[in-house]
Amino acid sequence: xxxxxxxxxxxxxxxxxxxxxxxxxxxxxxxxxxxxxxxxxxxxxxxxxxxxxxxxxxxxxxxxxxxxxxxxxxxxxxxxxxxxxxxxxxxxxxxxxxxxxxxxxxxxxxxxxxxxxxxxxxxxxxxxxxxxxxxxxxxxxxxxxxxxxxxxxxxxxxxxxxxxxxxxxxxxxxxxxxxxxxxxxxxxxxxxxxxxxxxxxxxxxxxxxxxxxxxxxxxxxxxxxxxxxxxxxxxxxxxxxxxxxxxxxxxxxxxxxxxxxxxx
Ligand code: GLP
Numbered sequence: 001x002x003x004x005x006x007x008x009x010x011x012x013x014x015x016x017x018x019x020x021x022x023x024x025x026x027x028x029x030x031x032x033x034x035x036x037x038x039x040x041x042x043x044x045x046x047x048x049x050x051x052x053x054x055x056x057x058x059x060x061x062x063x064x065x066x067x068x069x070x071x072x073x074x075x076x077x078x079x080x081x082x083x084x085x086x087x088x089x090x091x092x093x094x095x096x097x098x099x100x101x102x103x104x105x106x107x108x109x110x111x112x113x114x115x116x117x118x119x120x121x122x123x124x125x126x127x128x129x130x131x132x133x134x135x136x137x138x139x140x141x142x143x144x145x146x147x148x149x150x151x152x153x154x155x156x157x158x159x160x161x162x163x164x165x166x167x168x169x170x171x172x173x174x175x176x177x178x179x180x181x182x183x184x185x186x187x188x189x190x191x192x193x194x195x196x197x198x199x200x201x202x203x204x205x206x207x208x209x210x211x212x213x214x215x216x217x218x219x220x221x222x223x224x225x226x227x228x229x230x231x232x233x234x235x236x237x238x239x240x241x242x243x244x245x246x247x248x249x250x251x252x253x254x255x256x257x258x259x260x261x262x263x264x
Pocket of ligand 1 (some may be wrong): 039161
């Protein structure tokens with residue numbers, strides 16, 4: 001696991017954009033796995049800027065989003081489809097049909113089939129080359145709440161109280177927050193070829209330390225990232241505050257610069 005600690009949110013977003021842009025240039029038809037939330041917003045606006053000012057080309061890129069609130073149509077301002085259109089897709093030259101987000105309005109009876117097909121589409125596209133991830137206050141990745149199997153697949157999940165409360169800041173009241181979601185599983189996420197995990201702010205420090213340095217446990221589903229061979233973690237100083245191996249991470253990051261090679 002590469003752990004890069006940077007000064008602030010801006011630097012985290014730019015470093016993350018460097019990794020995504022490098023892939024898009026090297027493999028123009030790459031498959032990106034995308035996340036929502038306030039954490040990757042800066043990454044997306046930096047990608048939009050690089051498209052507009054530097055011509056970063058997304059015309060052949062395919063994207064899969066991690067999750068979607070169940071019950072919200074893509075036209076709802078709090079749906080993840082809407083978020084992605086607003087924050088990224090409308091600002092770059094990606095083909096809309098190449099942007100896949102789970103459909104929050106799939107009828108209950110078709111959910112299982114829909115989830116299976118979502119996974120099949122990922123496979124058919126050649127698998128996810130790079131998956132962007134944030135972390136929820138309870139340690140979740142995508143919407144894999146504590147207790148989700150570490151080999152879970154795309155499915156309908158119930159959201160726990162803390163997540164509903166955390167995400168209520170985007171809704172007019174906590175009662176408006178959907179109680180269910182469609183989410184890629186931890187097992188699905190671990191199949192991506194490379195992971196890019198981002199976190200910022202002191203509020204995340206404790207859960208980030210548990211995820212990165214604590215035991216692998218379904219109680220903190222982000223800890224499953226320790227099982228993946230190619231993870232880059234980018235944290236701002238706030239989110240890194242409770243890590244115990246900071247000097248080692250800094251040493252490894254300097255070593256990378258010296259030898260010009262990523263040390264996972
Ligand atoms: C939601 C998403 C997660 C995201 C998390 C953190 O629960 N399903 O993918 O990582 O929010 O959000 P934020 O970045 O706003 O802290």
